[in-house]
Amino acid sequence: SGINAEYGHYYITNNLRKHKMKLGYWKIRGLAEAMRMLLTYAEADYEDVVYECGDAPDYDRSCWTDVKFTLGFEFPNLPYLEDGDMKLTQTIPIMHYISNKYGLTPKDFKVHAQCDMLDHVAMDLTAMGARLFYSSKETFEAGREGLIKNAQVIINQFDTFLGS
Secondary structure (H helix, E strand, O other), X not given: OOEEXXXXXXXXXXXXXXXXXXXXXXOOOHHHHHHHHHHHHOOOOEEEEEEOOOXXXXXXXXXXXXXXXXXXXXXXXXXXXXXXXXXXXXXHHHHHHHXXXXXXXXXXXXXXXXXXXXXXXXXXXXXXXXXXXXXXXXXXXXXXXXXXXXXXXXXXXXHHHHHO
């Protein structure tokens, strides 16, 4: 556990040790790029662990699959963040962890909840695009206009919300 008790006081053990965080992801910007930006903005000391599959059509994911279950994560996946004994996977929890650790979150709980909502809407938008971007050329061409139309609706909602 990342929390120890001593003489009735609790403290986070990660804050007591100097170590370099590790952020693991594929050799693409993808889901980890916002994390890299947050870590850079916070001037965090971190190692960008990159897993490279090679070029199409001969992708080889063994660089990740060979180590995936040996790193001690409860739910092994990419992206991951290792911060001392804290090990996280999944995009939003990692973003929240970094934001909270470096004091980048709103103090007002209502504003914080709205930021959480925006996180999830942004992930929906990302997923909408990813499904199409990683499909066949034919599927991409057939779905491109619909994606643009649907994405524009969400982007307009962001604009309205953030402009208010």
